[in-house]
Amino acid sequence: MAILSGIHPVAEALRSRHPMDRLLVAQGAGGPRLQEIIDLARRAGVPVRFEPRSALDRMAGSSAHQGVVALGAARQYADIDAAAAAELVVILDGVEDPHNLGAVIRTAHAAGAGAVVIPERRAASLTDVVAKAAAGALEHLPVVRVTTVNRTLEALKKRGFWIYGLDEHGESAYDEVEFNSPTVLVLGGEGKGLHEQVRKHCDILVCIPMAGKISSLNVSVAAGVVLFEWKRRHSKRS
Amino acid sequence: MAILSGIHPVAEALRSRHPMDRLLVAQGAGGPRLQEIIDLARRAGVPVRFEPRSALDRMAGSSAHQGVVALGAARQYADIDAAAAAELVVILDGVEDPHNLGAVIRTAHAAGAGAVVIPERRAASLTDVVAKAAAGALEHLPVVRVTTVNRTLEALKKRGFWIYGLDEHGESAYDEVEFNSPTVLVLGGEGKGLHEQVRKHCDILVCIPMAGKISSLNVSVAAGVVLFEWKRRHSKRS
Numbered sequence: 001m002a003i004l005s006g007i008h009p010v011a012e013a014l015r016s017r018h019p020m021d022r023l024l025v026a027q028g029a030g031g032p033r034l035q036e037i038i039d040l041a042r043r044a045g046v047p048v049r050f051e052p053r054s055a056l057d058r059m060a061g062s063s064a065h066q067g068v069v070a071l072g073a074a075r076q077y078a079d080i081d082a083a084a085a086a087e088l089v090v091i092l093d094g095v096e097d098p099h100n101l102g103a104v105i106r107t108a109h110a111a112g113a114g115a116v117v118i119p120e121r122r123a124a125s126l127t128d129v130v131a132k133a134a135a136g137a138l139e140h141l142p143v144v145r146v147t148t149v150n151r152t153l154e155a156l157k158k159r160g161f162w163i164y165g166l167d168e169h170g171e172s173a174y175d176e177v178e179f180n181s182p183t184v185l186v187l188g189g190e191g192k193g194l195h196e197q198v199r200k201h202c203d204i205l206v207c208i209p210m211a212g213k214i215s216s217l218n219v220s221v222a223a224g225v226v227l228f229e230w231k232r233r234h235s236k237r238s
Numbered sequence: 239m240a241i242l243s244g245i246h247p248v249a250e251a252l253r254s255r256h257p258m259d260r261l262l263v264a265q266g267a268g269g270p271r272l273q274e275i276i277d278l279a280r281r282a283g284v285p286v287r288f289e290p291r292s293a294l295d296r297m298a299g300s301s302a303h304q305g306v307v308a309l310g311a312a313r314q315y316a317d318i319d320a321a322a323a324a325e326l327v328v329i330l331d332g333v334e335d336p337h338n339l340g341a342v343i344r345t346a347h348a349a350g351a352g353a354v355v356i357p358e359r360r361a362a363s364l365t366d367v368v369a370k371a372a373a374g375a376l377e378h379l380p381v382v383r384v385t386t387v388n389r390t391l392e393a394l395k396k397r398g399f400w401i402y403g404l405d406e407h408g409e410s411a412y413d414e415v416e417f418n419s420p421t422v423l424v425l426g427g428e429g430k431g432l433h434e435q436v437r438k439h440c441d442i443l444v445c446i447p448m449a450g451k452i453s454s455l456n457v458s459v460a461a462g463v464v465l466f467e468w469k470r471r472h473s474k475r476s
Contacts (some may be wrong), residue, residue: 211347211350217348221458
């Protein structure tokens with residue numbers, strides 16, 4: 001992941017719409033040119049974080065960053081419209097491991113999903129590790145980054161999506177529900193499952209019935225099991 | 239993974255059947271006590287490798303290893319009889335990434351497999367990383383380590399198993415074949431697929447039909463898709 005620092009290089013990168021993961025601004029720094037950068041970042045949907053100057057020193061590898069450091073993304077994020085047009089959307093509610101994020105993106109693309117949605121905070125973002133684990137799928141599948149998963153679920157519901165949440169206590173087995181179209185599948189983060197508010201936004205909570213003595217699967221494996229069941233039924237229908 | 243060195247500690251560990259990943263013996267080293275250790279290791283099914291003394295120095299962190307270093311395993315391997323009694327066995331033909339091996343073990347256990355089989359060479363073995371990725375499943379699911387996958391397939395075939403190989407060019411879709419019982423599912427290593435000889439030992443080669451522009455899934459995701467299809471049909475039958 002490329003790291004840029006200094007007023008001029010960062011402003012240029014933003015103007016040329018370089019994929020950017022986030023912008024760090026030194027606490028207490030100011031001035032019109034820095035403000036312009038902050039405005040550019042916000043318009044481009046790049047998260048802006050105010051952090052101690054020492055954190056920026058560490059990131060930039062020197063103190064000559066003029067109060068601003070930009071962390072490049074491996075890939076450009078897509079607009080939410082990319083998701084709204086899809087028949088199947090995968091939303092990750094806080095997946096933190098980049099290998100898991102990459103494997104889910106790869107799996108979602110192979111199952112026919114039209115977009116993957118990830119939250120801005122407390123979640124892996126599109127780094128090179130993710131791109132590698134996605135094995136090329138990032139070139140084809142739009143990834144949308146949103147401020148809150150809840151608001152995105154509300155917006156997609158208004159557009160006619162049915163929201164299916166995967167939850168180990170879900171009331172229906174994934175292979176026994178009807179998948180109404182268009183479908184959103186929401187998956188929780190590693191070992192934590194869905195957030196309470198996200199769970200409440202789901203139309204149906206589904207589970208994967210399991211043999212044996214453990215209660216959950218790796219999130220990318222769980223995604224594969226449910227998404228390929230969706231695909232199996234979907235291709236029978238069409 | 240614990241590392242033991244020296245004639246006495248290694249002999250003791252072997253006699254007390256301590257889980258062991260492999261035994262390294264310095265090239266040119268000899269003597270009756272060392273020979274006794276080699277015999278013990280072979281009887282216990284622990285692979286013995288003859289390596290330059292400098293390699294042993296590096297592993298042991300000193301040159302006081304008396305020509306023998308043992309690499310402990312996170313878990314004990316099981317006997318092939320554990321597999322022969324199962325209704326579903328997963329065989330990995332050279333999975334090298336320990337996270338993938340752990341995730342496959344976790345998935346196999348959750349789908350109701352009775353054993354996982356891995357080869358001795360050019361494959362991940364049961365390290366702590368694998369145990370962690372298996373999320374507890376290693377406590378419940380026997381893992382068998384074999385010298386060659388081909389011979390194991392022949393042995394299981396004689397005991398009535400049907401061998402299904404997952405292959406991107408497989409002639410049947412995984413969700414359209416009959417799964418005859420007892421079932422072996424063979425999966426290839428990352429990015430390489432099945433070895434030619436292994437492929438020839440399969441009764442049926444199955445594929446996972448995919449949308450999109452990439453041709454394969456992560457091996458643990460692929461295992462999940464096929465194993466849970468097996469489980470889905472199996473629970474309907476019983």
